[in-house]
Amino acid sequence: MMQQQHHHHQHQSKHPTTSRVHFTCTLLLLMFTPRVDSSWWYIGALGARVICDNIPGLVNKQRQLCQRHPDLMQSIGDGAKEWIKECQHQFRQHRWNCSTLERDHTVFGSQEAAFVYAISSAGVVYAITKACSQGELRACGCDGGKRGRAGDGQGDFDWGGCSDDIHYGIKFAKDFVDAREKMVKDARALMNLHNNRCGRMAVKRFMKLECKCHGVSGSCAVRTCWLAMSDFRRTGDYLRKKYNTAVEVTMNQDGTGFTAADRHFKGSAKNELVYVEHSPDYCLTDRTAGSLGTAGRVCDKASRGPDGCEVMCCGRGYDTTRVQRVTQCGCKFKWCCAVECQECQETVDVHTCKPHTRHTGEAWMDTT
Structure with missing residues (x-):
């Protein structure tokens, strides 16, 4: 008996024009990738033709994993778009808005770098796990371990549908993304x-149980459930809080x-983001620190927060x-059932x- 899928399988061959558009869009996205030493972020630009x-x-x-799983490279590209966004x-x-001048090499080990590595790693997990469930990859599919009966606070249920195989996504992301860092001991x-x-x-923290009720008039006499990832925004919000602490x-x-x-720090840093260098202020262009500066950034004149003109413009x-x-x-x-609106112009x-502003006779220049 076939299990009910809660995801739609997508097996569409991409038209060459579509592939070229994807190639160009991903390259443009990667132009704005935070400047951190992870060259696997380039992969998304080549897609399935890598x-x-x-x-x-x-x-x-x-390189070996890439050759063994060329279809997963497309998922890594999708993950790059997801986490950059x-x-x-x-x-x-904020002054640092996750856009920098270059991506290839960097010397910063700041809080911002900590967030970038965490969110990018999460993006790979998310994209690979999603592709597995949608039947796009040869190496994985739905979580085969979710079978038979189980229970939660509302009672018993039958495993069905297509549970996201988060374990595969985590394992591949760990093997692939961590490979470069494991070669260095600094x-x-x-x-x-x-x-x-x-x-x-x-x-993994935001995996959720989704269920479908079966019974007379939609009653939950019998439930079929599966585990699914939450929206990536929840991961982003969580890691943003971890960045703050x-x-x-x-x-x-x-x-x-x-x-x-x-x-005086008490407790464990096991589940906290960590950094080894203080952040620059991101007021000025500094290529070595991954800073674009804030010249030309839009600010809010009325705000006293980080988006306010006083803070954003660094007093300039x-x-x-x-x-x-x-x-x-x-x-x-x-x-x-519709809403009709007019178009209004406002100033x-x-x-x-x-x-x-460079003062006359001052030798200062933006670091290049």
């Missing part, structure tokens, strides 16, 4: 491995673990431009941060 030997910077284990959402109102590699794990566990650490002398830099002041904006107005509910002031 030639593993031509991807720059892959370590041997990553989420990262930029979480930091949209503090930043240890930091990255720790934060990668936090990202993987964050996706990230722990500064120093590597132990034996190189196998961390000690909190604050000797702001320019104001008056622009015309079209909005929906005069909306009315029409029976039945609004847009505030943008001034660039850094």
Whole structure:
């Protein structure tokens, strides 16, 4: 007897034009990827047509996994799009907004790097697990361990549908993403491995039980249930909170673990994001620190928070431009069942941060 699927299987061959569009879009996304040393982020640009030997910077284990599972490389590309979008959402109102100048190499081990490694690792888990459930990958499918009867707070149920195989997603993400860091034994590699794990566990943390009722008039005389991942936003929100409480650490002398830099820190950093270097202020362009600066960023004149002009512009002041904006107005509910609106034009002031002013005779220049 076939089990009921709660996901739609997608087996569509992509038209060459569609592939080219995907290639271009992913490249554009990767142009705005945070500048952290993880060259596997380039993979998404090549999609299913990936030639593993031509991807720059892959370590041997990553290249072998790429050759063994070329279809999973497409999922990694999808994961890259997902986490970049989420990262930029979480930091949209901050000086550092998850967009930097370059992606290839970096020297920062800051709180922002901690978040980037965690959210990117989570994005790979999420995308691979989702592709497994949708029948897009040869190596995996639904979670075969979810069979027979089980129970929760509402009573017994039958496993059915298609439970997301989070264990496969986590295992592949661990094997592939961690491979580069495992070749190095310095503090930043240890930091990255720790934060990668936090990202993987964050996706698992929000697995939820979804059920369908069977019985007379929709009663729950019998329930069929499956485990599914929650929306990626929940993972993003969780890791954003972990970013706020990230722990500064120093590597132990034996190189196998961390000690909190604050000797008054109580508890374990096992499930916390960790960082080893202080963050720059992100006010000015600094390529070595992964900072674009805030010149030209839109700010909120009325806000006293991080999106306010005083904080966002680092005290440099702001320019104001008056622009015309079209909005929906005069909306009315029409029976039945639509909402009709008019288009209204309004004039609004847009505030943008001034660039850094170089004083005459000053030798300062943006770090290149």
